[in-house]
Amino acid sequence: MTTTAAPATAPFRFFDVHVVRSRRLGPAMLRVTFGGERLDELASGGRDQRFKLFLPQPHQDRPVFDDLGEGWYTAWRAQDPAERAVMRSYTIREQRPDSGEFDVDFALHGAEPGASPTLSTPFAQGSAPLTAGGPASRWAAAARPGDRLTVLAPAVEDNGGVDFRPPAGTDWILITGDETALPAIAGILSWLSPGTQAKVFIEIGHEDDRQPLPTFADAEVSWLVRGPATAAHHEPVLDALRTAALPAGTPYAWVAGESGTVKAVRRHLVRERGFDRRAVKFTGYWRRGASEEDLLAELTAGAAAAEQD
Structure with missing residues (x-):
């Protein structure tokens, strides 16, 4: 069977992307296809390849950043929570470098525009305010072609965003x-x-x-x-x-x-x-009862406490 060692490098880069299309996969899943410039430089390692997705606030047409350099996380944390991009972690379901596209499957967690649509009909965009689910679920359920996002994604296939790495000797x-x-x-x-x-x-x-x-x-x-x-x-x-x-x-x-x-x-x-x-x-x-913001706050607090110790 195939085995892989730990990655030697783990560079990630920011990419501006837009929605190309979306389609329902089932009652709880929606696939959104993204396109954008320079996506030939995005290099998914396959498997469970994760990346960071940044959503605009409801009053914005694209995510707003103060810094996209090496200090992006500190700058992002320092932004006004009402203005800074909503950050979530997702998996690259499939990448098609030749067409400059990649797919992301969203678990909707009950986010629905109005009544639940059937599997054979598209979402009734804008038919009702979305209140269920988290920010990413609500965004995905209402996504339209042309909607813009930013992603922080790998630039090499062997990167730190791939966790599935069975060691040699696995049966x-x-x-x-x-x-x-x-x-x-x-x-x-x-x-x-x-x-x-x-x-x-x-x-x-x-x-x-x-x-x-x-x-x-x-x-x-x-x-x-x-x-x-x-x-x-x-x-x-x-x-x-x-x-x-x-x-x-x-x-x-x-x-x-x-x-x-x-x-x-x-x-x-x-x-x-x-x-x-x-x-x-x-x-x-x-985690039940916790948003990613809650988990990030816990992680940040834990890291700060470790540094003090």
Whole structure:
């Protein structure tokens, strides 16, 4: 199977992009295609390639920055929160360098323009104010061709925004996640070498959120549909793992999704399944009751405290 070492370099650059088109993938997922100048310089590493997406405030037609140089983060933090761009982390679902486009799949988290559209009809743009979901979900649900954003994305394929890196000696792959991890899971499966053994558990909110997941790997995919009445009390991925028959040999696990579920899955794999901690890559893509601003504030405070210590 394919293995990769840690990246030697990790340069990222700012790119101005615009919406080319969007289409609904299912009740909870929307794909937005972006275009822009210099996108031939954007170099996705595939797999779970993440990048930073910057949204304008509702009264702006594009994100506003005071600095796009090496000190961008400090300058961004210092901006008036009502004026600075809304920053979110997303996965590059697919890049097409020849056409200067890339796709990003958004989990909508209930963001709807008016009544829920059917899968065969486009969004009724501007039909009603969007109140559900977070800023990125609301933006995606209302996105129109020409809408402008800024992204901070990799300029080399081997970059620090790719986490899926099974080490040499791995015999099989375990992948778990929810809707927010689905774009990364799709990217990982399309990247795996022929014959790689993989067990995949994906939690979704509706049967129609299933997607084709092309892969050359020998992958067994389990779709776990949570019921709306029990969503707050059950953990479909963890429940499925507890009873799953897993392959023999040395595993590598990639675990993503809601932070609490991710931690519970990691504990199960390490304590009950005997996985080596170093062979479990886990990432909380979101946390119940917390925005990315909350998480960034916690991270910044933690870093400041560490420096003082």
